Amino acid sequence: MSPIMFDLLMRSLWETVLMTLASGIISLVAGLPLGLALVMTGKGGISENLWVNRVLGTVVNGFRSVPFIILLVALIPVTRFIVGSSIGTWAAIVPLSIAATPYYARIAEVSLREVDRGLIEAVRSMGGNRWTIVREVLLPEALPGIVAGFTVTLVTLIGASAMAGAIGAGGLGDLAIRYGYQRFETTVMVAVVVVLIVLVCAIQWLGDRLVDRLDHR
Amino acid sequence: MTITASATAKDVLADADRRETSDIGQRAAEAPVVRLDGVFRHFGETAALDGISLSVRKGEVLGIIGRSGAGKSTLIRCLNGLERPDRGTIEIEGRDITGLSEAELQPLRRRIGMIFQHFNLLSAKTVAENVMLPLKIEGMPRAERRKRAAELLDLVGLSTKADAYPSALSGGQKQRVGIARALAARPALLLSDEATSALDPETTASILALLKDINTRLGLTILLITHEMEVVRGVADRVAVIDAGKIVEDGPVWSVFSDPKAATTKSLLGAIRPSLPPAIGTALAASGETVLSVDLVGPEAATLLPALSIELGAPIRLVHGGIDHIQGQSVGRFFITLAPGASLPQAIAFLTRHGAHVETTGHVADHV
Numbered sequence: 001m002s003p004i005m006f007d008l009l010m011r012s013l014w015e016t017v018l019m020t021l022a023s024g025i026i027s028l029v030a031g032l033p034l035g036l037a038l039v040m041t042g043k044g045g046i047s048e049n050l051w052v053n054r055v056l057g058t059v060v061n062g063f064r065s066v067p068f069i070i071l072l073v074a075l076i077p078v079t080r081f082i083v084g085s086s087i088g089t090w091a092a093i094v095p096l097s098i099a100a101t102p103y104y105a106r107i108a109e110v111s112l113r114e115v116d117r118g119l120i121e122a123v124r125s126m127g128g129n130r131w132t133i134v135r136e137v138l139l140p141e142a143l144p145g146i147v148a149g150f151t152v153t154l155v156t157l158i159g160a161s162a163m164a165g166a167i168g169a170g171g172l173g174d175l176a177i178r179y180g181y182q183r184f185e186t187t188v189m190v191a192v193v194v195v196l197i198v199l200v201c202a203i204q205w206l207g208d209r210l211v212d213r214l215d216h217r
Numbered sequence: 218m219t220i221t222a223s224a225t226a227k228d229v230l231a232d233a234d235r236r237e238t239s240d241i242g243q244r245a246a247e248a249p250v251v252r253l254d255g256v257f258r259h260f261g262e263t264a265a266l267d268g269i270s271l272s273v274r275k276g277e278v279l280g281i282i283g284r285s286g287a288g289k290s291t292l293i294r295c296l297n298g299l300e301r302p303d304r305g306t307i308e309i310e311g312r313d314i315t316g317l318s319e320a321e322l323q324p325l326r327r328r329i330g331m332i333f334q335h336f337n338l339l340s341a342k343t344v345a346e347n348v349m350l351p352l353k354i355e356g357m358p359r360a361e362r363r364k365r366a367a368e369l370l371d372l373v374g375l376s377t378k379a380d381a382y383p384s385a386l387s388g389g390q391k392q393r394v395g396i397a398r399a400l401a402a403r404p405a406l407l408l409s410d411e412a413t414s415a416l417d418p419e420t421t422a423s424i425l426a427l428l429k430d431i432n433t434r435l436g437l438t439i440l441l442i443t444h445e446m447e448v449v450r451g452v453a454d455r456v457a458v459i460d461a462g463k464i465v466e467d468g469p470v471w472s473v474f475s476d477p478k479a480a481t482t483k484s485l486l487g488a489i490r491p492s493l494p495p496a497i498g499t500a501l502a503a504s505g506e507t508v509l510s511v512d513l514v515g516p517e518a519a520t521l522l523p524a525l526s527i528e529l530g531a532p533i534r535l536v537h538g539g540i541d542h543i544q545g546q547s548v549g550r551f552f553i554t555l556a557p558g559a560s561l562p563q564a565i566a567f568l569t570r571h572g573a574h575v576e577t578t579g580h581v582a583d584h585v
Binding site for chain 1: 297299319320322323324325326327329331333335337338339340341342350351353354355382383384398402408
């Protein structure tokens with residue numbers, strides 16, 4: 001592989017990492033409260049409100065049912081409004097975040113819902129209010145699942161970011177299609193695949209280590 | 218003159234004031250820690266609580282026993298407002314809690330500790346952090362919380378486990394942490410929701426001993442629900458039997474154990490109270506012997522059978538039973554047969570005269 005190709009590979013790797021991490025963090029910050037809201041307002045939740053729950057659920061399902069490649073294009077006006085351009089790595093972060101947030105919200109929701117109801121009851125019996133329950137029970141008890149879910153979301157985002165090449169965002173997926181596929185450069189294709197495997201393994205390994213450390217169950 | 222009059226009036230008012238204060242003081246001293254009056258709670262068609270009236274004195278250990286689905290859990294959860302009754306009054310330390318909002322209930326719940334069947338310890342917090350949580354909720358400063366948690370862990374014998382996570386503890390140790398946590402905020406009442414049902418018999422005994430010790434040392438009022446008579450026997454002063462949402466029997470443990478009235482009580486007592494093994498009963502009935510069942514509470518329980526033997530001038534045969542000691546009372550329950558020729562009416566008269574409750578089973582026609 002030529003030095004130029006190597007530089008290109010490294011630049012693409014950086015673009016992928018940037019897109020994945022930035023949209024991952026945004027989806028964590030937005031998706032976790034959304035997941036929490038889904039659990040709290042759900043049936044038997046600590047702030048049960050089925051009407052709100054249904055509205056939130058419908059919005060989440062709505063975003064999740066649109067294929068990412070379509071969301072990417074459909075969100076162009078929004079992207080242009082936020083980033084100022086609809087082309088490039090930063091522009092891809094907007095649709096990636098918007099797609100990953102409801103995805104992560106559902107994953108967080110599952111972890112939060114699995115928290116033993118007995119623990120909530122115990123803290124209620126101590127005189128704790130609902131924020132005490134969120135702070136002392138729901139979040140800490142679900143933390144291993146919340147972290148594991150975040151790992152899954154990051155890996156999914158790496159996959160989704162491959163499509164962001166469609167709006168000129170670059171990244172490893174774009175490199176593989178333009179050079180590896182369209183120009184029949186098998187070496188590039190293989191290199192990209194190897195880098196992706198290493199990247200995914202590294203994220204998963206880090207996530208698993210962190211979950212191990214946090215899990216006292 | 219006016220001044221005098223006004224002074225007198227003031228004195229009278231002050232007097233009345235004093236009287237009222239002392240009245241209130243007396244009422245508070247007499248007021249039961251828990252008082253329920255006509256409490257109903259229905260789930261659809263099923264009545265979980267069907268007109269429960271009950272009160273628990275300060276310092277008393279009340280055991281509420283019933284089968285699964287009898288309404289025990291609903292009852293105990295009504296006491297700290299985790300469940301709301303459809304109607305009826307629930308007073309905690311003289312204050313009706315049925316109309317309180319969730320926010321008003323929160324400070325009240327700090328007066329009531331609760332322990333659970335599955336311990337309900339937070340897995341992400343250490344033992345000490347678990348014990349400190351009620352104090353954190355109460356707003357106690359961190360240093361004081363640490364100190365109080367150390368005291369409590371000492372009380373339950375787990376000082377060395379302060380920084381362990383609950384997953385590293387055995388069931389009995391977990392429940393000890395649960396007890397320490399429930400006592401942290403110095404509650405007026407401790408609720409125990411099947412706290413020993415997930416533990417083996419030996420651990421159950423040690424947990425019950427701890428509860429009894431806490432009750433005696435701190436004068437803490439304890440209300441426990443269980444489906445095991447052993448638990449009631451081990452720790453309670455008084456027992457209330459609940460069946461289909463109703464209290465069917467209520468009295469001192471020794472009295473209910475020695476002379477159960479309700480069918481539910483009898484059947485719940487079955488495992489712990491001696492009853493004639495069916496095989497022996499059948500064999501004796503076939504041989505035409507009469508079996509007397511004798512129940513007696515008091516010191517005479519120990520001497521009754523030898524005395525009967527002397528009275529009849531003939532040996533008697535003890536088929537089954539023995540003496541149990543509950544709350545310092547000797548509770549005797551014996552199954553005996555008489556020697557051939559001994560007078561059954563004489564025996565029954567003697568036993569009855571000494572305060573025993575006698576029933577005959579088997580072949581009686583010859584004697585009567």
